[in-house]
Amino acid sequence: MWQERKYIEKLKSFEINKVNYLKNSSINSLLIYPNSYYSGMSYLGFLQLYKFLNEEGITNCDRFFFEDWKDPITFDNYRYVSDFEVLLFSIPFEGDFENVIKILRDNNIEPNKNKRKRKPLIIGGGPSLWINPYPLKNVFDIFVLGEGEEKLRFVFNHFRKIINGDNNVPKMKGVLFELPMERKAILNEITFEKSCTHIPYTKIITKNSFFSNMFLLEIARGCINNCKFCTVSRLYHNKCFRDLDSIKKVLDEAKGFAKKVGLISSMVLEHPHIEDILQYCYDKELEVSTSSLSVKGLTNNIVKLLRMTNNKSITIALESLSSKTRKEINKDFTDLFFLEKIKMILENNIKTIKIYLILGLPYEKDDLKSQVSLWKQLLNLNTIFKANIHFSINPLIPQPYTPYYNLPMQSKKTIRSNYKWFKENFKGLKLKFEGINNSLKEYNYAYNTDDILEKM
Numbered sequence: 001m002w003q004e005r006k007y008i009e010k011l012k013s014f015e016i017n018k019v020n021y022l023k024n025s026s027i028n029s030l031l032i033y034p035n036s037y038y039s040g041m042s043y044l045g046f047l048q049l050y051k052f053l054n055e056e057g058i059t060n061c062d063r064f065f066f067e068d069w070k071d072p073i074t075f076d077n078y079r080y081v082s083d084f085e086v087l088l089f090s091i092p093f094e095g096d097f098e099n100v101i102k103i104l105r106d107n108n109i110e111p112n113k114n115k116r117k118r119k120p121l122i123i124g125g126g127p128s129l130w131i132n133p134y135p136l137k138n139v140f141d142i143f144v145l146g147e148g149e150e151k152l153r154f155v156f157n158h159f160r161k162i163i164n165g166d167n168n169v170p171k172m173k174g175v176l177f178e179l180p181m182e183r184k185a186i187l188n189e190i191t192f193e194k195s196c197t198h199i200p201y202t203k204i205i206t207k208n209s210f211f212s213n214m215f216l217l218e219i220a221r222g223c224i225n226n227c228k229f230c231t232v233s234r235l236y237h238n239k240c241f242r243d244l245d246s247i248k249k250v251l252d253e254a255k256g257f258a259k260k261v262g263l264i265s266s267m268v269l270e271h272p273h274i275e276d277i278l279q280y281c282y283d284k285e286l287e288v289s290t291s292s293l294s295v296k297g298l299t300n301n302i303v304k305l306l307r308m309t310n311n312k313s314i315t316i317a318l319e320s321l322s323s324k325t326r327k328e329i330n331k332d333f334t335d336l337f338f339l340e341k342i343k344m345i346l347e348n349n350i351k352t353i354k355i356y357l358i359l360g361l362p363y364e365k366d367d368l369k370s371q372v373s374l375w376k377q378l379l380n381l382n383t384i385f386k387a388n389i390h391f392s393i394n395p396l397i398p399q400p401y402t403p404y405y406n407l408p409m410q411s412k413k414t415i416r417s418n419y420k421w422f423k424e425n426f427k428g429l430k431l432k433f434e435g436i437n438n439s440l441k442e443y444n445y446a447y448n449t450d451d452i453l454e455k456m
């Protein structure tokens with residue numbers, strides 16, 4: 001344990017932690033991120049819940065990350081997982097489902113709820129479970145679907161009744177003790193807070209995260225764009241642009257301890273007050289970084305503001321070099337329109353541009369000539385502006401609840417040959433391809449409803 005503790009102490013020495021821990025709860029709980037410290041500390045959903053549970057006095061909440069440790073202990077108080085009355089798993093990615101089982105087994109906790117004795121109560125939440133909670137149906141005592149804060153308040157308010165098996169526990173939408181037989185019914189259980197004055201944000205920052213030392217806040221929830229391959233518009237059916245005054249208050253708080261803020265959302269540029277938000281950051285001398293941006297929302301003024309707030313790189317979700325494919329998936333704009341936006345970014349002296357693409361979408365190989373021509377123009381701009389335009393390329397993973405639900409997942413061989421096709425036709429800019437095994441795993445857990453315990 002001493003080795004682990006030493007390592008944790010080192011990580012903690014890099015944290016700036018402004019969470020107000022209210023110690024008025026009798027229930028000790030542990031918030032678990034089923035992957036590394038680095039990725040957990042990059043996930044706003046996890047950080048928001050940790051802040052909320054502790055600051056509202058709902059429960060004394062410790063943190064746990066899944067690291068390759070001989071003697072795993074908790075992050076804040078160096079305790080064992082089995083010491084806690086409640087374990088809360090926050091799971092954004094399906095790929096981490098197996099880690100949930102490993103964590104429980106490593107800590108001598110029976111993963112099968114039907115065989116488990118009373119302690120601890122195990123709760124699961126996070127977007128991966130909204131898509132498909134069924135592989136973990138026999139693991140979690142409670143599933144929390146949708147925004148977790150008020151649902152967890154409800155669970156802790158009724159904690160004693162729940163663990164005593166009292167039949168009089170009232171019901172709350174999105175808090176499920178059993179999963180419905182019909183998968184479609186899950187969608188109706190995913191609920192969100194109505195108020196858009198509620199801003200999820202973090203009060204811990206560290207350099208050991210993807211968003212190194214960045215204060216993260218969510219400025220909008222869900223997405224209005226309805227791209228055909230994407231679950232976001234379908235899962236977050238209660239879309240919301242967070243209120244400007246509330247965002248400003250949170251930014252005032254950020255000013256106290258971070259130099260840089262990360263504006264998190266699937267629709268950063270669609271926010272009706274995005275220019276005001278960026279201007280406010282500039283006035284407060286806060287640097288800005290953002291989630292990936294929509295091509296259509298980029299204006300010269302916004303790019304200027306991004307530059308003024310010291311944004312050195314921009315990420316764009318183009319999805320396909322083919323305009324025919326873009327039209328099919330609901331991202332309908334011409335190559336010329338896209339090239340003008342790239343030029344505009346470069347002219348504003350932002351030289352690093354990351355572009356997301358998906359391979360395996362309909363029509364993508366139909367108009368190779370025009371795609372090669374678009375590529376050549378990008379290459380040209382890259383050379384003229386001495387820029388760093390690079391690509392992140394992922395295979396299409398047909399997702400539940402989307403119009404592509406019934407498309408078969410591409411085989412390993414097809415993904416490999418698509419990657420090869422791309423490399424052969426598009427040369428001269430940096431390409432990064434998503435791991436094939438990870439993608440297949442993600443697809444499997446998004447679709448397959450079999451009990452994970454049967455194969456682990």
Ligand code: SF4
Pocket residue numbers: 223224225226227230231232233266294317
């Ligand atoms: S791909 Fe992006 S823009 Fe399209 S619906 Fe999903 S989150 Fe929105």
